[in-house]
């Protein structure tokens with residue numbers, strides 16, 4: 001297919017362009033790409049060079065995204081582009097986010113057909129950073145919506161406000177990484193700004209996207225008592241019903257710090273549970289309850305054993321025990 005001109009950029013002198021899609025706002029010279037690797041300046045025009053090119057195609061349990069309060073127990077077609085606008089030293093998917101790899105083109109209409117053929121509830125744009133795939137996610141999510149299927153993003157939340165407001169009305173659910181509550185962490189490790197990620201999370205919630213958050217606890221980088229408390233405070237100020245996934249880090253890519261200890265995860269879990277209704281520990285078993293209890297009466301709503309999910313106590317969104325309406329999207 002012909003390459004598609006990118007949205008959100010400005011033409012400058014000498015065939016240079018300024019991309020305005022994400023807060024990195026790359027200044028890109030001719031024949032070069034932005035730091036995300038997938039927006040290319042060709043003769044002074046910025047192209048969405050990897051439109052529709054996916055480096056992975058899988059059917060995953062939606063809980064693997066992770067999303068625990070959105071279509072529980074369903075399976076979702078999951079795809080993602082090459083590249084990312086962050087370069088985290090601990091990246092768990094560095095072989096596709098930081099290095100160019102083989103891709104396969106799937107048009108938005110073929111994506112809808114594939115999702116239907118697989119019996120999927122929709123499509124998750126995931127694995128690397130879907131927001132840098134803006135034009136494709138926008139076109140595909142509109143088509144998915146028209147076809148009665150859902151769109152999910154699993155994202156670092158690093159996008160400018162205007163494109164976020166254009167895209168999010170077509171996104172049904174998102175899991176955003178909130179990597180740390182310290183601006184320094186974002187500046188040094190991600191070469192980004194915390195405030196931009198926080199704004200994206202707020203804007204998504206305001207637009208009505210079902211939002212869950214993930215925090216990967218990395219020893220010595222973002223896991224002091226104070227950092228954990230501040231992060232929980234920020235999330236609870238957003239909404240104490242926000243689902244928070246606390247995830248165990250394992251060494252990967254350019255970081256060989258040993259894995260998060262269970263004790264640190266337990267501390268984080270207990271701290272979060274004091275202020276948030278729904279907290280889950282990920283990449284580890286035996287911390288907290290993997291299931292979901294009714295916020296009003298405490299009865300089991302959903303049981304989880306790995307990716308075996310049983311919505312035992314729900315009648316639609318309501319608790320069968322007390323009738324309380326949960327915020328779980330069925």
Ligand code: SF4
Nearest residue numbers: 019022025026034036
């Ligand atoms: S989307 Fe890519 S090219 Fe555009 S500003 Fe962000 S990192 Fe740079």
